[in-house]
Amino acid sequence: MEVNGVEVEETFAEAFPIKVSRILITAATKYWAKVAAQEATGFGTSVIMCPAEAGIERFANWNETPDGRPGYYIQICNFSYKDLEDQVLKRLGQCVLTAPTTAVFNGLLEAKKQFDTGYKLKFFGDGMESETQILDRKMYSIPIMEGDFLIEESIGAVEGVAGGNFFIFGDSQMSALNAAQSAVEAINKVEGTITPFPGGIVASGSKPGANKYTFLKATANEKYCPSIKDKVEGSMIPKDVNAVYEIVINGLDTDVVSEAIETGVKAAVTLPGIKKISAGNYGGNLGPHQFYLKEILK
Amino acid sequence: MEVNGVEVEETFAEAFPIKVSRILITAATKYWAKVAAQEATGFGTSVIMCPAEAGIERFANWNETPDGRPGYYIQICNFSYKDLEDQVLKRLGQCVLTAPTTAVFNGLLEAKKQFDTGYKLKFFGDGMESETQILDRKMYSIPIMEGDFLIEESIGAVEGVAGGNFFIFGDSQMSALNAAQSAVEAINKVEGTITPFPGGIVASGSKPGANKYTFLKATANEKYCPSIKDKVEGSMIPKDVNAVYEIVINGLDTDVVSEAIETGVKAAVTLPGIKKISAGNYGGNLGPHQFYLKEILK
Amino acid sequence: MEVNGVEVEETFAEAFPIKVSRILITAATKYWAKVAAQEATGFGTSVIMCPAEAGIERFANWNETPDGRPGYYIQICNFSYKDLEDQVLKRLGQCVLTAPTTAVFNGLLEAKKQFDTGYKLKFFGDGMESETQILDRKMYSIPIMEGDFLIEESIGAVEGVAGGNFFIFGDSQMSALNAAQSAVEAINKVEGTITPFPGGIVASGSKPGANKYTFLKATANEKYCPSIKDKVEGSMIPKDVNAVYEIVINGLDTDVVSEAIETGVKAAVTLPGIKKISAGNYGGNLGPHQFYLKEILK
Amino acid sequence: MEVNGVEVEETFAEAFPIKVSRILITAATKYWAKVAAQEATGFGTSVIMCPAEAGIERFANWNETPDGRPGYYIQICNFSYKDLEDQVLKRLGQCVLTAPTTAVFNGLLEAKKQFDTGYKLKFFGDGMESETQILDRKMYSIPIMEGDFLIEESIGAVEGVAGGNFFIFGDSQMSALNAAQSAVEAINKVEGTITPFPGGIVASGSKPGANKYTFLKATANEKYCPSIKDKVEGSMIPKDVNAVYEIVINGLDTDVVSEAIETGVKAAVTLPGIKKISAGNYGGNLGPHQFYLKEILK
Structure with a gap:
C-alpha cells in the first residue's frame, strides 16, 4: 500500500487502556494559556519514569470557552484513577493556580468519574474563597496575589487509549x-x-x-x-x-x-x-x- | 528608595539552600533544544507538590557548546542530593533521550558532587552503546531510532539557592x-x-x-x-x-x-x-x- | 449599551472600498509557511506610505489545501487593480518564490478579476519551467536551488473593504x-x-x-x-x-x-x-x- | 578544504556596496519590539523588486538600550542615500510609530551621514509634540492614542556591504x-x-x-x-x-x-x-x- x-x-x-483527565485552561491571552498548559503537561512523556503522561490537546477559541477567553485543552493520563487524581491535583495546583490569569474548567463534563479537584484546591484560599458560577458550572473563586483564581469544582476522567x-x-x-x-x-x-x-x-x-x-x-x-x-x-x-x-x-x-x-x-x-x-x-x-x-x- | x-x-x-544540577542540552536547531529543555523542566515549579524545581537557565551559543550546536542550560533542583539525582535521571531519560537530535553535557564540570547519570542511561543501548569523546569529555553514544544519542558520563551538582x-x-x-x-x-x-x-x-x-x-x-x-x-x-x-x-x-x-x-x-x-x-x-x-x-x- | x-x-x-487579492501559501511545515507569509505582508500597514496594505488572514489546515500541506491565506490590498497587481507580483516574486519549501495557490478562484501572476513568475525559470496540475488547478513548476517552486497561474482579486x-x-x-x-x-x-x-x-x-x-x-x-x-x-x-x-x-x-x-x-x-x-x-x-x-x- | x-x-x-541605516527599536516587552521590527523590515528581501533590503540584526538587552527596555536593532539598505532616507522615513512612520509601546533610537550615532527622520516624523504630532532627552540623545515626544511615542532626531547611515x-x-x-x-x-x-x-x-x-x-x-x-x-x-x-x-x-x-x-x-x-x-x-x-x-x- x-x-x-x-x-x-x-x-x-x-495500544493500551489508560485513564485520562481532560482540563480546559483559559487565560487573558493565548500566550498565558499556553504557558500554563505547557508547565502543567511537562515531565509527562511516559509513565515508565514520569509521574504521568500529559500533553496539550488543542486550542479552544474565544467563542467556545465558558468565560469567553482563549484556552487550551490538556490531557493528563495514568494507569489508575487514584494516581491520575493525584497528578491532576498536583499539576493544577502547582502549575495552573500559580500561572498568570488562568481559570480551570472541566473538560469531560459527562464522564461518570469526576475528581473533586476544584473543591480540594479551594482550601488554598484559607477561608477567603467563595463559590460562584460561570454559565451553569459550579466554580470556586480563590483570592490570590494577581486577583482571583477560578476553578470548576470537578474534573472528569474516562478510560482512554x-x-x-x-x-x-x-x-x-x-x-x-x-x-x-x-x-x-x-x-x-x-x-x-x-x-x-x-x-x-x-x-x-x-x-x-x-x-x-x-x-x-x-x-x-x-x-x-x-x-x-x-x-x-x-x-x-x-x-x-x-x-x-x-x-x-x-x-x-x-x-x-x-x-x-x-x-x-x-x-x-x-x-x-x-x-x-x-x-x-x-x-x-x-x-x-x-x-x-x-x-x-x- | x-x-x-x-x-x-x-x-x-x-531564601533557602537547595541542591542544583545544571545540564547543557544541545540540538540540531534552537527549536529542538528548546523543546527538550521545556519538557525536561516542566511540572517543576515548587517542591511543595512537584517532584523537583526546574527551569531553563539560558541559551548557549554555537561557539560555546562542546559540539558546536545551539543549546540551552537547564537547572534541576531538589532538597537532597538523592532526590535530585533521581529526578535528573528520570527527566533526562524520559524528556531528553527521547527528544529529537539532542545531546547532553555536564553543566557543572567542577562541582565535587557528580552523578553518573550518563553511565546509567547508556544501558538503554542494551549492549549496542559505546564510549566516545567530545573535546575532553567522556561521552556515551547510544544507538536510537533517529541515529545516535550522546550523553556525558557525569552530571554535576552543587548547593545553590x-x-x-x-x-x-x-x-x-x-x-x-x-x-x-x-x-x-x-x-x-x-x-x-x-x-x-x-x-x-x-x-x-x-x-x-x-x-x-x-x-x-x-x-x-x-x-x-x-x-x-x-x-x-x-x-x-x-x-x-x-x-x-x-x-x-x-x-x-x-x-x-x-x-x-x-x-x-x-x-x-x-x-x-x-x-x-x-x-x-x-x-x-x-x-x-x-x-x-x-x-x-x- | x-x-x-x-x-x-x-x-x-x-470604512472604504479597496481592491483585495487573496493568496494561499503552503509549505513543508507551519513555520516555513508563516515565514513566507510574514515577509510577503510586511511593510504593509497603510497605503498612506506603504506600497500596499497586507496581512495574514488565517492558517489553512492540511486537509483543506490543494497539496495537503499546511498553509496561510494572506491578503494584499490596494486602491487600484493596477497597483494591486504590481504589488502581488513583487511580493510573491521577492518574498514567496525565494522562501523555503513554499507553493502558491489562488485564494479567490471565483473572482472575475484574475491576475496572471503565476504566468509572469514562471519566466524566472529561464526556459526550464514547465506546466503541471494539482487537483484541477493549472500550475507552473519552476526549477530553483532548493528543488521546484510551484505557483498557480492566476491570482484572483475582488473589491473588498x-x-x-x-x-x-x-x-x-x-x-x-x-x-x-x-x-x-x-x-x-x-x-x-x-x-x-x-x-x-x-x-x-x-x-x-x-x-x-x-x-x-x-x-x-x-x-x-x-x-x-x-x-x-x-x-x-x-x-x-x-x-x-x-x-x-x-x-x-x-x-x-x-x-x-x-x-x-x-x-x-x-x-x-x-x-x-x-x-x-x-x-x-x-x-x-x-x-x-x-x-x-x- | x-x-x-x-x-x-x-x-x-x-558582494556590493550598499547604503545602510541602523535603527534601535525598543518596546515594553521583547514581543512588541519584535512585532515592530518584523513589520518594518518586511517586503525587504532584495532591491530587485522590493523598495529596500531590510532585516532584524540582533536583540538588544535591557542594560544596553537608552531607555532600559528590550529592543531590536534593524537595518534598512538601499543603493542611494536618497532612496534609503525615503524608506527609513516610510518604514519607521508606518510600521514603528504605529506599533504598540515602541521608541526609536539612532543605531549609528557616529556615522557622518545623518537623516533627520525623527524631526520629520514629529510633525505627526500636529503641534502637540515636544522635545525631550534620553541620556544625551535629542528625542521628540509625540502624543498618540496609546500615550507618547519617542523618537531620536537623527538616524545614521553608512556605506556597508x-x-x-x-x-x-x-x-x-x-x-x-x-x-x-x-x-x-x-x-x-x-x-x-x-x-x-x-x-x-x-x-x-x-x-x-x-x-x-x-x-x-x-x-x-x-x-x-x-x-x-x-x-x-x-x-x-x-x-x-x-x-x-x-x-x-x-x-x-x-x-x-x-x-x-x-x-x-x-x-x-x-x-x-x-x-x-x-x-x-x-x-x-x-x-x-x-x-x-x-x-x-x-
Whole structure:
C-alpha cells in the first residue's frame, strides 16, 4: 500500500487502556494559556519514569470557552484513577493556580468519574474563597496575589487509549524529523488526542525489556536503529533509510486515535525524503487495541 | 528608595539552600533544544507538590557548546542530593533521550558532587552503546531510532539557592503582568539563575501554613491579595494597586540571585503603571539567605 | 449599551472600498509557511506610505489545501487593480518564490478579476519551467536551488473593504494593549479578514489632514490622545482612561468585517481594566461603509 | 578544504556596496519590539523588486538600550542615500510609530551621514509634540492614542556591504534547509549583520540576466538547480545532493560579513546530511568585495 507514493507497511499499532483527565485552561491571552498548559503537561512523556503522561490537546477559541477567553485543552493520563487524581491535583495546583490569569474548567463534563479537584484546591484560599458560577458550572473563586483564581469544582476522567503510534522512515534524519514535526502539528487539530513526547515526537522508540541488560523495563528498539543496521540481525531499516521517528498518540477513545494516525501519516508523507510508514506492536499480545494502518489509510 | 520613580520597600527576600544540577542540552536547531529543555523542566515549579524545581537557565551559543550546536542550560533542583539525582535521571531519560537530535553535557564540570547519570542511561543501548569523546569529555553514544544519542558520563551538582524573590505591584493586573514578563525575560540573560514558575511568574504567592485550614503546608498570602484588601486586617495592598506578581529565582549561588533580582526589578520598573516593588520573607527565621532590596538596587 | 459590563459608545466605524487579492501559501511545515507569509505582508500597514496594505488572514489546515500541506491565506490590498497587481507580483516574486519549501495557490478562484501572476513568475525559470496540475488547478513548476517552486497561474482579486475599526479604552496602557492583542488573536479566526497594522494593532490612530501642519495627509487624532487630554478641547478621553488602541480590519466584504468587529470587541472586553469601546469615523462623509457597533454587538 | 568533515569549495562570495541605516527599536516587552521590527523590515528581501533590503540584526538587552527596555536593532539598505532616507522615513512612520509601546533610537550615532527622520516624523504630532532627552540623545515626544511615542532626531547611515553569501548543499531538501536555519540563527548573534531573505534563507538563488528570457534582470541559477541537474550542461550539483540553499548577508562592513559567513558555515556543517559548502560570484567582475571561503574558514 502507498500513500502519496510512500510505502505503508502492512502492520498495526498496538495500544493500551489508560485513564485520562481532560482540563480546559483559559487565560487573558493565548500566550498565558499556553504557558500554563505547557508547565502543567511537562515531565509527562511516559509513565515508565514520569509521574504521568500529559500533553496539550488543542486550542479552544474565544467563542467556545465558558468565560469567553482563549484556552487550551490538556490531557493528563495514568494507569489508575487514584494516581491520575493525584497528578491532576498536583499539576493544577502547582502549575495552573500559580500561572498568570488562568481559570480551570472541566473538560469531560459527562464522564461518570469526576475528581473533586476544584473543591480540594479551594482550601488554598484559607477561608477567603467563595463559590460562584460561570454559565451553569459550579466554580470556586480563590483570592490570590494577581486577583482571583477560578476553578470548576470537578474534573472528569474516562478510560482512554495510550500508545497509538506510527513510524516515519526518512532518507535523512532531517527529512524524517521535519515530517514528524508536520505530522504532530496536523494531529494538534484532531479533537481528543495528545502526543505526549517532546514536541510530540519520540526519537528513541523502545522495546519492552532487554536482550542484555535484563534489569531494565525498556531498552532501545535495535531493529529500528539506523546506525547499527549492519550489525543487527533482522534489522528493519531499509538501505536508503537513515532515521526513524515514532509518533505516539494518546486519546479519549479509539476513534480519535485512528483519526490522529490517519491525519499524521497524511501530513508526514507530503515531506520530501520519506521512504516508508510503519507502526509498532508487540505481536498483539500486550495491548487490546490494534490500529491497522491499511484500514485507517484506505 | 525609588528606582525609575517607583517606590522600593525597605525589606528583603528570604531564601533557602537547595541542591542544583545544571545540564547543557544541545540540538540540531534552537527549536529542538528548546523543546527538550521545556519538557525536561516542566511540572517543576515548587517542591511543595512537584517532584523537583526546574527551569531553563539560558541559551548557549554555537561557539560555546562542546559540539558546536545551539543549546540551552537547564537547572534541576531538589532538597537532597538523592532526590535530585533521581529526578535528573528520570527527566533526562524520559524528556531528553527521547527528544529529537539532542545531546547532553555536564553543566557543572567542577562541582565535587557528580552523578553518573550518563553511565546509567547508556544501558538503554542494551549492549549496542559505546564510549566516545567530545573535546575532553567522556561521552556515551547510544544507538536510537533517529541515529545516535550522546550523553556525558557525569552530571554535576552543587548547593545553590532557592526562593530568591521580589514582588511587583501594578495599578492594573495587566501592568503588573507585563512588567513581570519583562522582568523574567531580562533575568533569562543572567547566567546561573532560573525562574521556575510558569513563564517565570507566580500569580499566587503563598505563606507557609494557614490561618484556618491548618492541615495545609502553604496557603494564599492574604495580605497581598488585592481583591480582599478591604476585608483583611493589615493588608499590604495600597489603594492604587490592583495586582501583585512574585518573581521567584533559584540559582547556583547568592551572587547570581542578587544579580537576577537587580536585573528583574530594573526591567519591571520600565513598564507603565508599576506602583511599588517589594519582596517576601518570613521575618528572617526560616531561610539563611537574605537579599536586601536597598543594597541590591543601590 | 454594555458588553460584559463595558460601555460601548453609540457610534460607527467608517470604512472604504479597496481592491483585495487573496493568496494561499503552503509549505513543508507551519513555520516555513508563516515565514513566507510574514515577509510577503510586511511593510504593509497603510497605503498612506506603504506600497500596499497586507496581512495574514488565517492558517489553512492540511486537509483543506490543494497539496495537503499546511498553509496561510494572506491578503494584499490596494486602491487600484493596477497597483494591486504590481504589488502581488513583487511580493510573491521577492518574498514567496525565494522562501523555503513554499507553493502558491489562488485564494479567490471565483473572482472575475484574475491576475496572471503565476504566468509572469514562471519566466524566472529561464526556459526550464514547465506546466503541471494539482487537483484541477493549472500550475507552473519552476526549477530553483532548493528543488521546484510551484505557483498557480492566476491570482484572483475582488473589491473588498478597508478601514473597518474599533477603539479599546483601558485604565492603563497594558490593560488596553493586552485587550487589543487578544482581540487580534480572536479576529485571526474570522475567515476573510486581516488586521494589517503591526501585531494587528494601531497605537497611533490618525485623523485625516491636520490642524497645524496642513502639508500632511494624516496626523495624530489628538482628541483620543490620553497624555494631552487636559490640553485638548473636546478630548474624548474619560478621566479613568490612560490608553487607547485602534484595531483596523480589512476584509473581503462587509459581512466578514462586521463579524471581525464583533469577535474582536467580545474578546477585548474579557480583559480586566477595559473601560470603553468606541469606533472611528469621519462623520460618514468619506467612506461608504458604516459599521454601527450597536447593531453588530446586539 | 573541509570543515567538520564537509567539503568547502575553493571559491569566493562576491558582494556590493550598499547604503545602510541602523535603527534601535525598543518596546515594553521583547514581543512588541519584535512585532515592530518584523513589520518594518518586511517586503525587504532584495532591491530587485522590493523598495529596500531590510532585516532584524540582533536583540538588544535591557542594560544596553537608552531607555532600559528590550529592543531590536534593524537595518534598512538601499543603493542611494536618497532612496534609503525615503524608506527609513516610510518604514519607521508606518510600521514603528504605529506599533504598540515602541521608541526609536539612532543605531549609528557616529556615522557622518545623518537623516533627520525623527524631526520629520514629529510633525505627526500636529503641534502637540515636544522635545525631550534620553541620556544625551535629542528625542521628540509625540502624543498618540496609546500615550507618547519617542523618537531620536537623527538616524545614521553608512556605506556597508550587500550580497555576502554562501551555499549549503544537502543530501535532502530538509538536511539543507535545517542547516540553513541553524546558520541563520547563529548569524543572528553576529553584531552588524542581517540576512534579509525570508527566514534569512534564499531558496531560489538567481543569476544576473537570463539565457532565454532576456527581458529579465535575474533568473534561476540553473547550474545550481538539483531537479534539472541531468538536463543542464555544466551543472554544479553533485550526485548525492538534492537541494541547495543560499544565505545572503548584508552588513555594516566587510569584517562583520566575514564573521557572519564563518559563523553560519560552522553552524551549518553541524547538521547531518550536509555535503558541501560553496559561495556565489560573478567571476569577480561585478562586486568589489570578495569573500574567500578558504581564508575565512582557515
